[in-house]
Amino acid sequence: MTVLTSQAAMTAGDAGHPLDPELREGRIPHIWCPGCGIGSVMQAFLEAVDTFQLERNRLAVVSGIGCTGRVAGYLKADSFHTTHGRPIPFATGLKLARPELHVNVLSGDGDLAAIGGNHLIHAARRNIDLNVVCINNFNYGMTGGQVGPTTPLGAKTTTSPFGCHEHPFNLVDLVASCGAVYVARWLSMDVRRLRRSIEESFSKTGFTFIEVLAPCPVNFGRRNQLDEAAQGRMLVERSEIRNGADTREVAIPDEGPIVCGKFVDHERPSYLQLLEGLRARLQEHST
Amino acid sequence: MKRRLLTGNGAAAWAARLAGVDYVPAFPITPQTEIIESLANWIDRGEMPGRLVTLESEHSMLTAAGAAAATGVRVFSATSSQGLLYAMEMLYTVSGWRAPFVLVNVSRGLSSPITLEPDHNDILAARDSGFLQIHCATCQEVLDSVLLAYRLGEDNRVRLPVLVNMDGFYLSFTREPVEVPEAEAVAAFLPSFQAGEIRFRASAPESQAVAVLGGGPYSYFRYETHLAARIAIQVYDELADVFEQSFGRRHAAVECYRCEDADYLFVMIGSFATKARAAVDSLREAGWSIGLLRPRLFRPFPEAQVRRLLAGRRAVAVIDQNLSFGAGGVLYAELAAALYGEKAAPPVLASFVGGLGGRDIPPEEFYEIARLIRDAAERGETPPPRLLYTEAELRETRKLQAIAKVERAGLGAKS
Ligand code: SF4
Numbered sequence: 001m002t003v004l005t006s007q008a009a010m011t012a013g014d015a016g017h018p019l020d021p022e023l024r025e026g027r028i029p030h031i032w033c034p035g036c037g038i039g040s041v042m043q044a045f046l047e048a049v050d051t052f053q054l055e056r057n058r059l060a061v062v063s064g065i066g067c068t069g070r071v072a073g074y075l076k077a078d079s080f081h082t083t084h085g086r087p088i089p090f091a092t093g094l095k096l097a098r099p100e101l102h103v104n105v106l107s108g109d110g111d112l113a114a115i116g117g118n119h120l121i122h123a124a125r126r127n128i129d130l131n132v133v134c135i136n137n138f139n140y141g142m143t144g145g146q147v148g149p150t151t152p153l154g155a156k157t158t159t160s161p162f163g164c165h166e167h168p169f170n171l172v173d174l175v176a177s178c179g180a181v182y183v184a185r186w187l188s189m190d191v192r193r194l195r196r197s198i199e200e201s202f203s204k205t206g207f208t209f210i211e212v213l214a215p216c217p218v219n220f221g222r223r224n225q226l227d228e229a230a231q232g233r234m235l236v237e238r239s240e241i242r243n244g245a246d247t248r249e250v251a252i253p254d255e256g257p258i259v260c261g262k263f264v265d266h267e268r269p270s271y272l273q274l275l276e277g278l279r280a281r282l283q284e285h286s287t
Numbered sequence: 288m289k290r291r292l293l294t295g296n297g298a299a300a301w302a303a304r305l306a307g308v309d310y311v312p313a314f315p316i317t318p319q320t321e322i323i324e325s326l327a328n329w330i331d332r333g334e335m336p337g338r339l340v341t342l343e344s345e346h347s348m349l350t351a352a353g354a355a356a357a358t359g360v361r362v363f364s365a366t367s368s369q370g371l372l373y374a375m376e377m378l379y380t381v382s383g384w385r386a387p388f389v390l391v392n393v394s395r396g397l398s399s400p401i402t403l404e405p406d407h408n409d410i411l412a413a414r415d416s417g418f419l420q421i422h423c424a425t426c427q428e429v430l431d432s433v434l435l436a437y438r439l440g441e442d443n444r445v446r447l448p449v450l451v452n453m454d455g456f457y458l459s460f461t462r463e464p465v466e467v468p469e470a471e472a473v474a475a476f477l478p479s480f481q482a483g484e485i486r487f488r489a490s491a492p493e494s495q496a497v498a499v500l501g502g503g504p505y506s507y508f509r510y511e512t513h514l515a516a517r518i519a520i521q522v523y524d525e526l527a528d529v530f531e532q533s534f535g536r537r538h539a540a541v542e543c544y545r546c547e548d549a550d551y552l553f554v555m556i557g558s559f560a561t562k563a564r565a566a567v568d569s570l571r572e573a574g575w576s577i578g579l580l581r582p583r584l585f586r587p588f589p590e591a592q593v594r595r596l597l598a599g600r601r602a603v604a605v606i607d608q609n610l611s612f613g614a615g616g617v618l619y620a621e622l623a624a625a626l627y628g629e630k631a632a633p634p635v636l637a638s639f640v641g642g643l644g645g646r647d648i649p650p651e652e653f654y655e656i657a658r659l660i661r662d663a664a665e666r667g668e669t670p671p672p673r674l675l676y677t678e679a680e681l682r683e684t685r686k687l688q689a690i691a692k693v694e695r696a697g698l699g700a701k702s
Pocket of ligand 1: 031032033034035036037038067137141142215216217218219220
């Protein structure tokens with residue numbers, strides 16, 4: 001009996017996860033902590049790639065440094081793990097040199113909004129054809145949990161042990177105000193909506209930005225009386241979906257609802273379209 | 288004086304605390320982060336005066352550090368590897384402001400490929416920046432060197448920022464017993480910063496800045512910085528004496544271990560030199576006449592001392608934990624330049640590169656190096672530069688390459 005049970009378990013284990021073929025087995029086990037939100041975002045991303053039927057030889061994934069930065073290494077895709085803050089410039093180079101590629105940036109808030117913040121706003125302003133998924137864990141997780149540009153006022157981190165005294169970014173408003181054509185915010189637990197949103201962003205032309213709020217139980221949660229599942233539960237309990245909400249009004253408050261949803265979905269000529277347009281005009285003139 | 292079990296990071300933080308720094312601009316990076324975490328904790332608790340702010344990158348961190356130092360307050364910061372490189376533009380810029388402060392660098396190999404473990408290409412990239420450089424081999428030295436660095440940089444004859452270097456992991460995360468001096472003793476050795484003319488007064492500008500200088504004045508200011516750095520050799524030696532009188536520990540600009548009668552020498556910087564030291568002890572037991580030379584001061588480079596200490600040796604092995612692509616080891620080149628034309632220069636100066644990305648240098652390799660330079664001295668010819676690397680390591684790397692090839696094939700790549 002015992003033998004049979006364990007064999008059955010082994011067979012089930014052998015069947016593995018349906019997304020196993022999408023991962024580089026040699027890099028697994030991953031480094032993420034138990035309860036971390038990044039894994040489910042990676043899964044949602046992979047499912048979106050599948051349902052959108054994105055051709056693998058056109059898929060590129062770029063990430064920076066940090067916990068989320070590891071995504072690029074785990075995916076069986078053409079991927080690049082850049083230096084801290086530089087996934088967007090890397091992705092820009094890739095996209096402009098090879099416009100046929102579908103270039104995605106998956107990185108964290110510290111990487112994209114602190115050390116790489118300038119690239120984020122300028123890529124959105126240019127409306128360069130990139131899909132960005134920014135996993136916001138409210139701190140620098142990889143280095144052990146320091147205060148970052150999204151750390152809520154009063155939150156404890158290793159470099160703000162008695163509470164953060166800086167205002168955080170409202171990332172969705174920042175990027176929307178710079179001109180992104182698609183801006184949304186979801187919880188890492190809301191995998192269904194997240195997947196659909198990523199899929200939707202794939203169909204856009206121009207700069208898209210999805211902020212994913214993810215629990216970081218080990219570094220952020222633990223220091224803020226939100227360990228284990230508590231931070232995730234708090235996010236779920238407080239989240240409220242308001243599609244089309246004005247991004248100016250969706251800064252994450254100290255208390256009360258955390259607004260998620262699709263906030264921006266419009267058209268605006270993308271960088272590549274404008275460039276093509278210019279070329280076409282110049283050619284017309286010269287002939 | 289209290290003995291505490293401190294990591295190199297802890298020792299650096301304690302030194303900043305004892306130095307009574309006023310301002311700490313910070314940005315996290317492995318393996319340095321513990322330094323700024325410790326300081327943040329003390330400052331927020333009110334155990335330490337001063338202000339700490341986490342900026343959005345090392346570039347802004349260094350800019351803030353230089354600006355604060357230019358107002359005449361005492362500034363401390365810390366970084367590592369890519370962080371130091373990201374700040375590089377400002378390193379060169381703020382040294383020209385002649386505003387002293389201390390920056391601790393926790394050495395870590397540079398990208399690409401990426402690594403977390405130490406070698407010295409990061410700190411040596413700052414070699415020509417105008418920052419003075421002190422290299423540490425123990426956690427005690429980290430604490431002591433930061434205190435020394437403040438006196439050195441703030442000295443009226445010098446007025447330059449100083450980098451204090453320790454190796455990531457080997458020192459940053461390794462606990463050693465460290466003598467932490469009493470605050471009063473430190474205050475006596477290192478009084479508060481006498482900024483003199485370095486004082487930012489909006490109402491009374493000291494000078495009128497020009498946007499762009501012609502070559503004449505430009506050369507003047509650049510050479511002034513050079514001369515100030517050169518004077519720092521003499522100032523350092525004076526301070527090493529004062530430090531010894533104050534705390535009973537001597538940190539010479541160039542450490543020479545069991546050198547006096549040695550025919551053969553290893554030359555190394557940083558914590559890996561402690562491995563060479565252990566090898567020297569074993570070789571001495573086996574009857575070898577061998578020692579270790581370890582420059583602590585790397586900028587300014589104390590070439591006169593190095594020249595004197597190397598004179599008359601039969602053969603010298605320079606082990607560089609860095610690589611200047613297309614040239615070789617940086618320390619080797621500096622020593623070769625220092626020895627040129629010297630009558631008593633050792634006939635054999637051999638170059639070895641090892642310890643890249645934290646790769647160990649085991650005792651057997653030191654023994655092999657000793658044997659190689661001894662044989663070279665006997666033959667009278669210098670062996671070609673060599674990378675310390677084993678066949679087993681090459682096989683391991685080939686295996687990884689094979690795996691990558693299979694993975695690539697799995698991704699549908701053509702080759
Ligand atoms: S530190 Fe936080 S974000 Fe990083 S892996 Fe752990 S839980 Fe996830």
